[in-house]
């Protein structure tokens with residue numbers, strides 16, 4: 300029986316982290332000062348196996364989940380990820396997506412599509428090589444990610460969404476150039492307010508570019524008009540180009556909190572359930588799976604956690620809460 304008790308916030312969207320490792324070191328979610336060479340990532344035996352992930356996915360679908368997003372770290376670093384996609388694609392009626400930094404898409408896009416993946420979201424914080432390299436601590440050009448985006452589109456993983464986290468003084472000068480780049484491309488640029496995720500990115504409120512300013516900057520050159528949400532609980536506010544050049548999304552967790560219709564749960568790579576991106580602790584589901592709990596027992600465990608959910612972090616955010624140690628985004632994905 301789907302969980303209907305939190306009527307305004309039913310469980311609909313599950314994000315599954317399949318690894319905490321990544322080949323990038325983004326300043327806002329995996330700063331190299333913390334996630335350096337000696338950082339101890341999860342050991343392979345700690346990770347949920349694909350079979351365990353599929354078992355848990357069924358327990359969430361039994362509770363009303365309609366969409367699963369595979370995240371990380373960088374999910375395409377997990378070996379044979381296509382096999383997991385194929386296992387999850389067997390679950391009827393599931394919208395299966397994935398968030399990636401795009402660098403492995405040229406090799407993997409066709410196989411992911413064939414395995415049953417529906418769409419991808421690619422993270423790209425600037426189309427300026429110097430800014431891109433500095434923000435992600437990589438030594439290759441933006442072109443590598445753009446090739447990944449085109450490979451995904453060619454494979455039919457569309458529409459491709461492009462996530463850009465905007466940090467004032469770091470990449471905000473790229474807002475309009477990125478809009479120009481994807482205007483008329485069919486890809487959907489989504490601009491994200493810089494957030495106090497985890498406890499390692501040194502977040503400050505004055506480094507946030509508010510959604511209203513982002514829209515105003517783009518609209519000054521490429522006029523925009525508001526567009527209706529695609530579905531309740533959609534994270535991004537949609538804006539359409541008046542000239543028919545497509546749309547953008549703006550994710551305003553800091554200045555326009557959207558906890559009131561948040562329908563998202565997250566599972567970490569080693570099987571902990573988190574009911575908020577800014578949670579401080581999770582519920583271990585792996586132990587249940589590994590001791591052979593039946594599907595209905597797992598479904599009941601998920602229902603119990605969701606029923607007790609009271610998260611509304613973005614509505615209570617303050618300079619005090621920003622300092623509270625929270626789980627790292629690189630650990631449970633966005």
Ligand code: SF4
Pocket residue numbers: 552557558561562563574575576577610611612613614
């Ligand atoms: S802060 Fe937590 S409750 Fe609010 S929208 Fe984000 S994930 Fe949902």
